[in-house]
Amino acid sequence: MSTTPFLTAGRILISLAAISNSVSPYLADFNDTHVYNPNWPPHARFHNGQTMSLGLVLGLTTLYFTWKPALSSMTFTKAMIKDSMFSAAVVGSLYWITGVTAALYPGAKFLDPEFLGTKYDAKILGFPGQGPVFTAHVVVCWVAYALEARRLGALKAA
Known part of the structure; x- marks a missing residue:
């Protein structure tokens, strides 16, 4: 869409x-x-690696859907661009939503007890740092989608 x-x-x-x-x-x-926690068993390290790789792949996929309409030689309609941005918002939210919900599993905490009170024990508005940071990323993804949907609605038909 050239406009x-x-x-x-x-x-x-x-x-x-x-x-x-x-x-x-x-x-x-x-x-x-x-990664360097000597108390973690090998299987916990496996799942940590899986989660880090998942974050990387979801981020790259989000970038793909975000920029596909702008970088493609194909002509995209407003509906196609909006759909691509919706996909970007969904994919871009997944890692962060699962990070917030992970704390809901029995025995799960954002931080192991041995690190409470250390530099790793960051608080944001009184909450463990990860909760607000993860939530903010979800909000940014959906605000970004809303901005694009609104902008596309204001564009003249192609």
């Missing part, structure tokens, strides 16, 4: 969330609390 701007607020916001989705698991977990 569609390349850089839009929605694309920028969801791209930032996608990049964070790809990088944050590695920044947060390659330390003493996870």
